[in-house]
Amino acid sequence: xxxxxxxxxxxxxxxxxxxxxxxxxxxxxxxxxxxxxxxxxxxxxxxxxxxxxxxxxxxxxxxxxxxxxxxxxxxxxxxxxxxxxxxxxxxxxxxxxxxxxxxxxxxxxxxxxxxxxxxxxxxxxxxxxxxxxxxxxxxxxxxxxxxxxxxxxxxxxxxxxxxxxxxxxxxxxxxxxxxxxxxxxxxxxxxxxxxxxxxxxxxxxxxxxxxxxxxxxxxxxxxxxxxxxxxxxxxxxxxxxxxxxxxxxxxxxxxxxxxxxxxxxxxxxxxxxxxxxxxxxxxxxxxxxxxxxxxxxxxxxxxxxx
Numbered sequence: 001x002x003x004x005x006x007x008x009x010x011x012x013x014x015x016x017x018x019x020x021x022x023x024x025x026x027x028x029x030x031x032x033x034x035x036x037x038x039x040x041x042x043x044x045x046x047x048x049x050x051x052x053x054x055x056x057x058x059x060x061x062x063x064x065x066x067x068x069x070x071x072x073x074x075x076x077x078x079x080x081x082x083x084x085x086x087x088x089x090x091x092x093x094x095x096x097x098x099x100x101x102x103x104x105x106x107x108x109x110x111x112x113x114x115x116x117x118x119x120x121x122x123x124x125x126x127x128x129x130x131x132x133x134x135x136x137x138x139x140x141x142x143x144x145x146x147x148x149x150x151x152x153x154x155x156x157x158x159x160x161x162x163x164x165x166x167x168x169x170x171x172x173x174x175x176x177x178x179x180x181x182x183x184x185x186x187x188x189x190x191x192x193x194x195x196x197x198x199x200x201x202x203x204x205x206x207x208x209x210x211x212x213x214x215x216x217x218x219x220x221x222x223x224x225x226x227x228x229x230x231x232x233x234x235x236x237x238x239x240x241x242x243x244x245x246x247x248x249x250x251x252x253x254x255x256x257x258x259x260x261x262x263x264x265x266x267x268x269x270x271x272x273x274x275x276x277x278x279x280x281x282x283x284x285x286x287x288x289x290x291x292x293x294x295x296x297x298x299x300x301x302x303x304x305x306x
Contacts, residue, residue: 005035006062123289134209134210162207212253226251
């Protein structure tokens with residue numbers, strides 16, 4: 001087994017990277033295993049290198065050390081290569097996927113990561129990209145786009161950056177109009193605030209948009225939020241953040257294996273925090289698509305796979 005650590009030097013304001021590098025070097029100082037530390041230098045760097053390494057056919061455990069963007073790149077470099085395992089060491093502003101496991105400390109522990117077990121996780125195929133956590137269109141995607149403007153501000157956390165982005169978005173026109181189809185059903189024209197297709201519960205710095213999502217249950221969780229007045233949005237977001245929106249009349253939640261939208265003009269789409277604009281995209285479940293590293297300290301406490 002080889003070990004590769006992809007470290008984004010600017011993720012999360014660069015506060016944890018030196019600690020991770022020192023921990024990796026210390027752990028492997030008296031070990032015989034081959035280890036590589038790759039400091040990313042540009043967008044796409046981690047994906048390109050991860051793809052090259054995966055194509056060697058070697059057994060490799062790769063760690064994305066950063067935020068959602070770093071995980072997204074490494075994941076898209078290795079998807080389809082069964083010889084590679086994916087681990088995440090969180091030093092981004094949010095790392096929302098890991099909130100499912102309710103333990104950040106274990107994921108920061110190099111020894112527990114190396115000694116950890118792997119579990120097959122589902123993925124979302126979005127066009128020609130793959131996502132581990134979740135995707136959205138509409139207001140959510142606009143907020144995710146604008147969050148990048150705030151998360152590099154001093155003393156601004158991931159959740160606060162998301163709140164600031166909500167305020168900015170709130171001042172403009174809200175919602176989208178799109179034809180949305182779930183599981184291949186006939187498309188329905190929807191005027192909505194946003195639509196989410198999720199593999200795990202949390203996104204946006206801690207919003208529990210898909211409260212019942214489990215990333216290894218071979219299902220995706222779809223959430224649709226109808227347009228509501230601006231006067232009601234702030235109260236709604238408080239409920240939404242806690243994941244208590246299931247019974248609200250403006251919300252539709254269901255399990256599915258695919259969702260597709262078509263719009264008359266390009267709209268923002270959030271792919272695990274990466275933002276594009278398009279008039280059409282299909283999101284599809286890919287079952288058991290990545291071997292995800294569960295640190296030793298929490299592997300025994302994880303729910304039995306369903």
